[in-house]
């Protein structure tokens with residue numbers, strides 16, 4: 025089975041005035057379809073940088089990032105945007121819902137951007153996902169009327185609605201208490217098991233990490249070996 | 258998608274009611290001002306057209322000049338009945354005609370004197386005069402008697418005369434000496450702006466006598482058309498047709514006849530008769546500076562207001578974009594193309610512009626309707642410039658909304674810059690965790 029994501033010897037260096045900050049140093053990683061993978065590491069270790077590169081919102085200084093078989097460094101801005109729209113779902117630490125749209129509309133939004141579905145099809149898909157994340161009763165609410173955990177559930181539904189091959193979540197639980205955080209990770213894992221969507225999320229929380237199938241540890245911009253966790257499932 | 262776009266844009270506008278209301282208000286005020294000032298100018302023009310075309314000019318005039326020597330000139334159409342017959346053949350749009358003797362004389366009363374531009378009329382054949390003139394003393398119909406005169410209030414005040422008093426008219430003739438005639442004031446009419454400040458009416462026979470004119474000669478034939486907007490076309494056609502028929506015809510020159518009489522004609526090297534076709538706008542062109550002045554003033558005013566509005570829009574959008582940086586980054590991250598981001602912001606500005614300018618247009622139309630309804634008397638001091646006795650704004654909804662559309666468009670175009678700037682925001686900004 026070919027990898028959905030393949031990171032080959034990637035380095036990323038930020039420039040802060042005259043000083044160079046090496047955020048990633050020669051990182052290689054393959055992610056395969058259906059995986060539920062955590063990236064764990066201390067603050068400043070390069071987790072966000074790695075996810076940004078895989079999420080096609082940033083480009084590496086050296087090395088190759090392939091998403092869905094495409095070398096992201098040769099794609100145009102427009103093609104990258106389209107790749108994000110159709111192949112990748114995002115879950116953000118601060119939820120990042122559109123405040124002026126209802127829960128339903130927030131979830132529906134990527135489908136509108138993708139186009140091609142009828143109103144009925146969109147309604148069915150959004151309805152199913154809201155049911156799956158347990159928010160059917162809140163479809164008409166605005167994000168501001170929801171708790172943090174509920175907002176992140178909406179974000180999970182939004183990330184999945186376009187049927188991406190890969191969902192990226194950078195510290196999705198950092199703004200939640202640990203119990204709520206754990207339920208979000210469990211929800212993500214349910215979704216992963218339900219339709220084999222690949223998940224990659226970052227965390228520095230030991231408890232959250234324990235819910236993943238596998239963990240890659242990162243420190244100082246370098247990856248350690250991948251660990252498979254038995255305990256999780 | 259468009260529906261959701263509209264929802265996002267309008268709800269974002271409603272989020273910041275205060276600052277957006279302020280901007281929309283400024284836009285509304287600008288639009289309203291534009292509409293009202295234009296209504297005023299058009300109202301002035303309409304009043305001018307109404308009074309001018311009965312008092313001083315037809316929609317089209319067949320006038321002319323007669324020069325005994327090349328250095329002198331009289332405003333004359335000789336043998337006008339032949340000219341009139343030929344004219345009728347070429348103007349199917351004709352409603353009716355009147356014939357006016359033209360003249361110029363110094364009016365001398367016991368106390369004072371002033372220069373008057375004289376119109377010699379056959380008052381029984383002038384239905385327009387009955388309609389437009391508001392007689393405040395005496396009777397208009399008495400002007401049918403020879404040796405009578407109609408003055409406007411301003412003139413009567415200046416000459417210190419009233420109905421029944423006698424004035425002496427002293428007219429310079431082509432031979433250098435002056436002819437005089439005594440006339441009795443039989444009617445005084447309400448002043449109607451600049452026009453009535455120097456023009457007065459007397460029977461055609463009396464004016465002919467003053468100038469020693471034969472009965473078949475007159476000053477001008479006034480043509481009234483069913484559709485006054487056809488005037489320039491008809492004047493041009495007559496110029497060709499009468500030239501073809503053998504008359505000498507002057508080139509088009511948008512000046513009133515009395516300006517030509519004093520300046521242009523005496524300096525030209527020809528003698529005998531020449532015909533001159535003019536439109537009512539030509540004859541009133543000496544007043545066009547007033548319209549130009551009002552238009553220039555309103556243009557400056559509207560421009561300044563527009564600059565303020567545009568700066569306000571730019572500022573507000575810049576704030577909105579800064580506030581929504583993360584939201585825009587998120588939309589970009591989840592797959593919204595740049596041009597779509599730009600479109601959303603343009604839509605927001607466009608909606609604000611349309612709402613503000615639209616409200617301004619509606620408001621202005623309402624204000625204009627109320628003002629017209631109130632029938633406000635114009636103070637005598639400005640009556641001369643407004644050419645109206647009662648304030649009347651002539652507004653057309655179509656035009657008002659046309660202005661509104663233009664201003665909304667300006668707003669939208671101005672927002673192109675910040676919108677493009679927003680579209681260039683990097684999707685990474687969605688990952689920043691501030692706020």
Ligand SMILES: Nc1ncnc2c1ncn2[C@@H]1O[C@H](COP(=O)(O)OP(=O)(O)OP(=O)(O)O)[C@@H](O)[C@H]1O
Pocket residue numbers: 038039040045046047065066067068069070071072073074228
């Ligand atoms: N835009 C940037 N400009 C300069 N340096 C940056 C930038 N983003 C990250 N860095 C630096 O790169 C290194 C890796 O940062 P990164 O955000 O990837 O770490 P992280 O593991 O996500 O940390 P955290 O757990 O705090 O989110 C850090 O030293 C950080 O200071």
Ligand SMILES: [Mg+2]
Pocket residue numbers: 071072073194195
């Ligand atoms: Mg991070």
